Structures are given as C-alpha cells and as structure tokens.
Amino acid sequence: MIEVQNLRKSFGTVVALDGVSFEVNHGETFGLLGPNGAGKTTAINILCGLLRPDQGTVSLDGKTDPTVPEVRLSLGVVPQTLALYEELSARENLRFFGRIYGLSGRKLKERVRNCLEIAGLTQRSRERVSKYSGGMKRRLNMVCSLLHEPPLLLLDEPTVGVDPQSRNLIFETIEAMKKQGRTIIYTTHYMEEAQRLCDRVAILDHGRILDMDSVENLIVKHGGPSHIEAEFEERPPNPDRIRQFIEDKNMRFEETKIRFKTNRPMESLAMLNRSGLRFRSLKVQTANLEDVFLNLTGRRLRDE
Amino acid sequence: MKKSIILALKDLMILSRDKFSLFWVLCFPALFALFWGVIFSTGSKGPSGMKIAVVNEDQSEFSKLYISRLESYEALDLTSLSRDEAIDQVRTGKQVAAVCIKQGFGDGFEAIFDSNNPRLEVAVDPARHMESGYLQGLLAKAQFEALGKKFQDRDWMRNQVNLWRRDIEEADDLTAKQVETLLSFFDSYDMLLQDVNETDYMAGLEGGMLNFATLDVRRESKGPTSSFQITFPQAIIWGLLACSATFAISIVSERKVGTFQRLLVAPLSRANILAGKAMACFLACIAVICIQTAGAKFIFGMPINKPMFFVPAAACAILCFVGLMMIVSTMSRTEQGAAGLAWALFMIMAMLGGGMLPLIAMPQWLRSISHISPIKWSILAMEGAIWRNFTLTEMFAPCSVLLAIGTVSFLLGVMILRRVEQ
Numbered sequence: 001m002i003e004v005q006n007l008r009k010s011f012g013t014v015v016a017l018d019g020v021s022f023e024v025n026h027g028e029t030f031g032l033l034g035p036n037g038a039g040k041t042t043a044i045n046i047l048c049g050l051l052r053p054d055q056g057t058v059s060l061d062g063k064t065d066p067t068v069p070e071v072r073l074s075l076g077v078v079p080q081t082l083a084l085y086e087e088l089s090a091r092e093n094l095r096f097f098g099r100i101y102g103l104s105g106r107k108l109k110e111r112v113r114n115c116l117e118i119a120g121l122t123q124r125s126r127e128r129v130s131k132y133s134g135g136m137k138r139r140l141n142m143v144c145s146l147l148h149e150p151p152l153l154l155l156d157e158p159t160v161g162v163d164p165q166s167r168n169l170i171f172e173t174i175e176a177m178k179k180q181g182r183t184i185i186y187t188t189h190y191m192e193e194a195q196r197l198c199d200r201v202a203i204l205d206h207g208r209i210l211d212m213d214s215v216e217n218l219i220v221k222h223g224g225p226s227h228i229e230a231e232f233e234e235r236p237p238n239p240d241r242i243r244q245f246i247e248d249k250n251m252r253f254e255e256t257k258i259r260f261k262t263n264r265p266m267e268s269l270a271m272l273n274r275s276g277l278r279f280r281s282l283k284v285q286t287a288n289l290e291d292v293f294l295n296l297t298g299r300r301l302r303d304e
Numbered sequence: 305m306k307k308s309i310i311l312a313l314k315d316l317m318i319l320s321r322d323k324f325s326l327f328w329v330l331c332f333p334a335l336f337a338l339f340w341g342v343i344f345s346t347g348s349k350g351p352s353g354m355k356i357a358v359v360n361e362d363q364s365e366f367s368k369l370y371i372s373r374l375e376s377y378e379a380l381d382l383t384s385l386s387r388d389e390a391i392d393q394v395r396t397g398k399q400v401a402a403v404c405i406k407q408g409f410g411d412g413f414e415a416i417f418d419s420n421n422p423r424l425e426v427a428v429d430p431a432r433h434m435e436s437g438y439l440q441g442l443l444a445k446a447q448f449e450a451l452g453k454k455f456q457d458r459d460w461m462r463n464q465v466n467l468w469r470r471d472i473e474e475a476d477d478l479t480a481k482q483v484e485t486l487l488s489f490f491d492s493y494d495m496l497l498q499d500v501n502e503t504d505y506m507a508g509l510e511g512g513m514l515n516f517a518t519l520d521v522r523r524e525s526k527g528p529t530s531s532f533q534i535t536f537p538q539a540i541i542w543g544l545l546a547c548s549a550t551f552a553i554s555i556v557s558e559r560k561v562g563t564f565q566r567l568l569v570a571p572l573s574r575a576n577i578l579a580g581k582a583m584a585c586f587l588a589c590i591a592v593i594c595i596q597t598a599g600a601k602f603i604f605g606m607p608i609n610k611p612m613f614f615v616p617a618a619a620c621a622i623l624c625f626v627g628l629m630m631i632v633s634t635m636s637r638t639e640q641g642a643a644g645l646a647w648a649l650f651m652i653m654a655m656l657g658g659g660m661l662p663l664i665a666m667p668q669w670l671r672s673i674s675h676i677s678p679i680k681w682s683i684l685a686m687e688g689a690i691w692r693n694f695t696l697t698e699m700f701a702p703c704s705v706l707l708a709i710g711t712v713s714f715l716l717g718v719m720i721l722r723r724v725e726q
Contacts, residue, residue: 048569069571077569083562085314087321099310100570128321144566 001025002047002152002183007056009042009207016042017053018207024200029174029184031198033191033289035299039207040187041080044156047185048077060152073101076150080157082137083144086130090121090140093129094147101148115143118173135166142170146177153177153184159193171196191289201289203296210296215289222295223287225261228268232256233278245271256280307572311580312587315554319588328546329592334599337532337539341604344531353381354435357390357402362423364410369453371405373446380442394427400435401428403443458497458505465494528691532606534662536596537686541659541679543592544621548629549646551585555633555721556642578718582626589622606690613689613699620706621682627710628678630717634724653677663687681705 002024009017017039024030032040045051047058049066057064063071084093094112098104103111116122119139121132129137142158155174159167174197177184188194194201195215202212211218225248236242239253246268251260262268265284273279294300319325358374360367375382385393390402409423426443428436454460469490472483497505528534558564567577597614600606608614632649636642654660656670657679663671674680685702688694 050565050568069573072569072571075569077566079562079565081562081565083566085318085563087318088314092317096310096314097566097570100307100567100572102571 001059001061002030002185003057003059004043004047005057005059007043007046007058008054009039009046009051010054015207017046017056020056020204020207020209022202022209022212024183024185026183027178027181028200029178029186029198031194031201032185032187032204033189033194033198033201033293034187034204035189038189038204040189040204041156042207043204044077044154044185044187048072048075048154073148074151076145076148076153078142078145078153078155078158080160082141084129084137084141087128089126089128090116090119090132091125093140093144097144098147103148111147111149115147118146119143120169133163135162138162139166139169142173146173151182153182155184155186157187157189159188159190191293194289203289203293205293205297211292218289218292219287220263222292223289224291224295225263226265226287227259227261227283227285228265229257229259229283229285230272231280231282232258233280236275236277242272242275305579307576308579308583311567311572311577312583315551315581315584316587318554319550319584322550325546325550329543329550329588330595332546333539333541333543333592333596336542337535337596337600338604340538341532341535344534353377353379354401354439355381355383355399356439357385357393357399358382359385359387359390359402359404361387362405362407362409366410366450366454367405370409370446370450373449374403374442377442377446379438391427394429397429397431399429400432401426401439403439462494462497465490465497469494528664528687530604530606532600532604533687533691534664536600536604536606537683537690538659538662539600540593540596540618540686541621541654541657541682543596544589544625544682545650545654545659545679547585547588547592548625548632549643549650551581551588552629552632552646553639553642555581555629556636557639560638574718574722578630578721582630582714585626585629586622589625593618593622608690609693610689613694613696614686616703617685617689617699620685620703620710624678624682624706624710624713627713627717631713631720632717634717634720653679656680658683678706678709681709 004020004022007017007020008015020039020043022030032038032043034040042051046053047060047066049072058066060066060071060074065071066075085096088096091112094115095108098108098111113122116125119136119142121136121140124132124136129140132140138158138161142155145153153174158174159170162170171193174184174186178197184197186194186197198215200212200214201218203210203218211222213221233256235256236253236258242258243251246260246262248260248262251258260268265286269282269284290300319329356374358371360371371382371384374380383399385402387402387404390399390404393399394402404425404427406423406425411423424443424447426439428439469487472478472486472490475483478486555564558567564577568574597608601608632646633642635645654677656674657677658666658674659679661670663674663680663683666674681702684692685699685706688699688702692698
C-alpha cells in the first residue's frame with residue numbers, strides 16, 4: 001500500500017506540490033490527472049526518491065525512504081522523457097538496465113526477450129535506438145522499467161507524443177500489468193487514458209488535489225448533466241406529459257425531436273420509453289473527466 | 305563495484321560507437337605527436353657546417369692540398385666557385401665567407417708568409433662577424449697542416465733550404481758571423497735531408513709535429529634525445545583532455561536525456577553511478593596512454609628513460625583529468641554548453657601548460673604562469689620519466705599536485721552535482 005501524506009515541494013517561489021495526500025491500494029491503478037505544471041511529475045519524483053519533499057511523508061509498503069535499494073527494486077519508473085541510450089540497440093539497453101537491477105544469465109536473457117516482445121521490437125532489437133521512431137522509443141522506454149518485474153509501477157505520461165498504434169500497445173501492456181495485480185500510479189493529462197485505465201483518479205491542479213474518486217463518481221459529482229437528444233417516429237401527442245417527468249425546464253421540442261439535460265440519464269430514457277413513443281434515433285452525451293476538470297477549475301485540461 | 309563496472313563498460317561501449325569522440329581521443333593526439341615530432345626532428349639534426357665559397361686561382365699542388373685540409377673540417381661546408389660568383393653569394397647571404405687562393409700561393413714559404421703580397425684573400429658576410437674569427441683560425445690551421453705535409457717531401461724541403469741559403473748569402477743586414485752560423489746550420493740540415501733514411505725521417509717528423517690525443521668525452525645529456533619525447537607527452541595530454549571532455553559531456557547528456565535519473569531510481573547508490581563514470585573515464589585514459597606510448601616506442605623508437613616512473617606519472621595525470629571531468633560536468637546543463645566550456649577551459653590550460661608550445665620552448669615568464677595549469681604538471685611528470693631523468697623526490701612534486709587537483713575537483717564536482725540534482 002502507498003500512503004502519501006501532506007506533500008509539499010517548492011522550487012524557488014514556484015509551489016509544485018501544496019499539501020498532496022492520497023493512498024493507493026495493492027493492485028489498484030491510480031491516476032494523477034492534471035494539466036502541464038500541475039505537479040504530477042514532481043509527485044512521481046518524490047515517490048521514487050529523486051526529489052526530497054519540503055514537507056510530508058511517503059510510505060511504500062511501510063517503508064518511508066524510497067532511496068533504499070530494497071524499495072527501489074520493487075519500483076518500476078517509466079520517466080516522461082525518453083531515458084534511453086541512443087547509441088546502443090534495444091537489446092543492449094535492456095541488457096544494461098537488467099544487469100543494473102541484478103538480473104543475469106538465463107533469467108536476464110529471458111526477460112530481455114519477453115520485454116522485446118511486449119514492446120513489439122523483437123525484429124529490430126539489434127538496431128541502434130537512434131534509428132527508431134518516436135513510438136518505438138516510447139515502447140522501449142516503458143519496457144526498460146518492466147524488466148525486473150516490479151510490483152509497483154510509476155508511469156509518468158508514458159504516451160506523450162506517440163502514434164495511435166504505439167499508444168494502444170502501451171495501453172494493452174498496462175492493462176496486462178493490471179491483470180497481474182501490479183499497483184500502478186499513472187500520470188496523464190489525457191482524460192481518455194485516465195478513464196480507460198484508472199480505478200481511481202485524483203484531479204491535480206496547481207499542486208493541489210481538487211478531488212479524488214473513481215471516474216464514475218467524479219463524473220457524477222462534478223461532471224454535470226448528460227445531454228440527451230431523441231427523435232421519434234411521430235410528433236408526441238402530449239408534450240406536457242413528457243415535461244412532467246423530465247426535470248429540465250429548458251427542454252426543447254422541435255417537431256419530432258426533443259432535447260434536454262439530466263443528471264439521471266438512464267431513468268429519463270426509461271420513462272421516455274414507457275411513454276409509448278417509438279424512437280427513430282437517440283443520442284446520449286454523458287459528462288466526462290474533461291467536464292469534471294472544467295467544472296472544478298473553470299479551465300480545460302489542455303488550455304495550457 | 306560490480307555495478308560500477310557495468311556502468312563503466314556501458315560508457316566505453318557508447319564511446320566506441322561515437323566516431324567523432326574517438327577521433328579526438330585517439331586520432332588527433334597521434335596526429336599531433338606525429339606532426340610536431342617530424343617537424344622538430346627535421347630541425348634537430350645539429351648545426352650544419354659554415355658555408356664557405358672557395359676560389360682556387362692558384363691550382364698548384366699545395367693549394368689543392370690546402371683545400372683538401374679545409375674540406376676535412378666538419379665545421380666548414382665548402383663550395384668551389386669563381387671569384388665573382390663567390391663574392392656575389394657572400395653579398396646575398398648565401399655563403400658566410402669566400403676564400404680566394406691567389407696565384408703563387410703554392411710557391412713555397414715565401415709566398416705563404418709574404419705579408420706584403422698576401423696570396424690568401426677572405427671576404428666575410430658583414431652580418432657574420434662571430435664566424436669571421438673562427439674561420440681565420442681554421443684557415444691558419446689548414447695552412448700549417450698543409451705545410452706539415454710538405455715537410456715530409458724531402459726534395460721540396462732541400463729546394464727550400466737552398467733558397468734560404470741563397471737569401472742569407474745575399475742579405476745585407478747580417479754580420480759575417482751570423483751568415484756563417486746560419487749557413488752552417490742549413491748545410492747540416494741539407495746533409496740530414498740527403499743522408500737520413502726514409503723511416504727515420506718520417507718517424508722524426510711525426511715525433512716533432514704538434515700532436516695531441518683526443519679524449520672521448522660524452523657530454524652529459526640534459527635534454528631529450530628524440531623530438532618524440534617532447535611531442536608524445538603532449539599528445540597523451542590531448543588524449544586525456546578529449547577523454548575528460550567526452551565523459552563530462554556524457555554526464556550532462558545523461559542528465560538532460562533522463563538516463564541519469566533512471567539510474568538514480570535504480571538500486572544503485574549515487575557513488576556507484578559516479579564511480580562508474582570515473583572508471584569509464586579512467587579506463588579510456590589508460591587505453592589512450594597505452595596506445596600512444598606503444599606507438600611512440602615501437603613505431604617512432606621513443607626511449608623512456610625510467611619506465612617505472614612513467615606508470616605513476618601517467619596514473620596521477622589520469623586521476624587529475626578524471627577529477628576535472630567531474631567538475632566540468634557540473635558547469636552546464638546542456639551538451640553544447642558543456643562541450644564549449646570544457647574545450648575553452650582545456651584550451652587555456654593547454655596554452656599555459658605546454659600542451660601546445662613545449663615547456664622547454666617557453667620563455668621564463670610563461671613557465672612561471674604555467675604552474676597554474678594541471679597540464680604543465682602532467683607533462684612535467686611524464687617528461688620526468690621519459691627524458692628528464694627525475695629522481696623519486698623530483699617526481700613527488702608534480703604527482704602530488706596532480707593528485708591534489710584531481711581529488712579536489714572530483715569532490716567539488718560530486719557536491720555540486722548532488723546539490724543540482726536535488
């Protein structure tokens with residue numbers, strides 16, 4: 001279990017983290033969602049011991065010093081930058097990092113082969129990394145941290161600047177790690193990634209956690225109403241009857257179409273269905289984390 | 305230690321794939337040593353003879369003998385010319401002097417010692433006064449040696465005796481008693497020349513000639529015996545500078561790219577990581593020194609007078625440059641900045657410390673300033689072993705300075721790096 005209590009970190013006059021606290025359970029995928037400069041990377045760097053907090057504590061399975069070699073062996077850190085030796089091949093990079101983590105002999109060989117397969121780089125494993133595409137480098141950057149099969153993964157925006165194919169491969173890898181029961185902390189400013197991968201998400205802005213919950217609960221709490229647009233086969237004979245059970249006072253009728261907002265989209269749709277009208281088309285636009293962030297901060301995630 | 309070795313091997317592998325760095329580490333120093341070594345060796349064959357033009361207008365046996373004596377002197381480099389050519393070449397500075405042997409030079413003692421009508425004329429370049437006196441001495445020496453040869457010709461000597469007897473008989477300024485005494489002497493001498501057998505005559509002459517034994521004195525050698533003894537320590541320094549700069553830049557590059565951070569979150573201590581870098585730099589420097597020294601010794605025949613002293617001298621120089629590598633790596637956050645700074649700093653050190661101009665060729669004031677450059681101490685330590693023949697005590701000073709600079713630089717670099725990373 002990971003426990004972070006009241007973390008504070010400043011760089012000169014810039015406050016990067018301002019009293020951040022959260023807990024992550026074993027096997028959970030926890031997302032830190034926020035725009036650039038929110039403090040996500042600073043939090044990861046403190047978690048892995050690269051930075052010392054000005055205040056606050058970090059506990060990784062009860063151990064409070066992440067710089068202890070025993071703790072570091074249990075950590076797999078995927079940095080945001082492409083931390084690879086470009087003059088070496090993928091295989092040589094993996095061998096080197098494997099040896100650093102104490103792997104050797106058959107075990108090292110097996111793990112290198114396995115990681116090359118995960119990254120989809122087996123065919124080009126002997127080429128220098130400098131000749132790889134951005135997506136290939138990003139995939140290799142990730143698997144270099146999986147070599148020693150760490151129980152805790154810290155992924156700092158692992159999909160920045162990659163093509164859709166590489167992004168999917170990275171998602172599939174992370175989902176496979178989830179299934180294996182690894183604990184994952186994942187930072188991103190892409191709400192789709194957080195929605196797809198994370199069990200719980202903390203919304204981080206200006207070094208503070210604004211709220212933290214499962215994606216569904218955050219949307220319910222801060223996402224605002226869903227937008228429903230329905231078109232019927234015929235004009236509703238009695239619109240006032242519909243108005244009675246749709247709470248939206250701004251609901252609009254346009255001949256056979258009806259548009260409204262609701263916090264309970266499923267219940268509203270069930271009631272429309274019971275009214276005896278036959279649907280020609282139905283469009284439901286539910287709130288997402290983007291709306292959550294917008295409602296919490298008044299800004300969009302990628303404004304900055 | 306094992307992990308530091310893994311880190312060092314990785315760095316050496318990266319270095320081996322960087323052709324640009326390899327050029328600076330291995331090729332440039334070798335080219336430097338070769339270029340200057342060849343230039344210095346061309347100019348250090350020793351002074352050539354004084355260039356003298358000889359004009360032989362006499363063409364007698366004696367004048368030819370005289371010229372052959374002059375030609376036997378290493379200090380002179382003779383060229384036979386006509387009078388006009390000889391004077392012209394002295395005038396234009398192509399010859400130091402012209403020696404004109406006039407007609408009648410070989411006519412005997414009278415001609416040789418006739419002060420009213422000298423048969424030998426010497427024209428010396430006005431800018432070469434120092435050589436003028438030396439040349440006159442050599443001309444006189446040759447004259448006496450030629451005469452000595454003539455003394456061995458009994459017929460020529462008897463003819464000379466007859467001429468002298470005639471002169472005495474015709475002299476107005478001698479008394480009868482003096483004439484009688486001198487004629488008696490020359491009669492006896494003529495009889496001796498007529499009667500004595502060849503062996504006794506030659507033996508007598510040899511015993512009577514000005515002879516001296518030549519003692520074989522080997523001058524104490526205080527300088528290098530080969531130009532490569534000067535240029536190879538310099539070349540080694542350039543190799544060490546390149547290694548130091550390359551690894552300093554690699555630390556900056558790793559910090560910028562993020563691999564340094566990746567290593568910091570691995571189960572390694574910071575000391576492991578920095579020791580790995582230092583070890584890689586150390587091993588690369590050793591390779592540079594071994595390759596350069598082997599090339600100098602086996603290809604160019606450079607002697608190393610004290611090989612046992614060369615090892616600690618090289619080791620101290622390497623440790624110094626490993627320390628410098630560490631501090632240079634903290635001076636910039638970008639590779640370009642680090643490269644610029646490293647080479648700017650090292651160039652100044654090289655200029656002041658004898659990396660460009662050899663220490664022995666520096667003026668005294670520059671030699672005093674050179675104390676501040678670690679390159680001076682590195683070259684001095686290596687030269688101490690190669691040709692300066694330093695004693696153990698003399699080796700201690702440069703080696704201590706190098707170790708001190710290396711240790712302080714390394715510790716300072718580690719401290720700054722730690723602060724910057726936090």
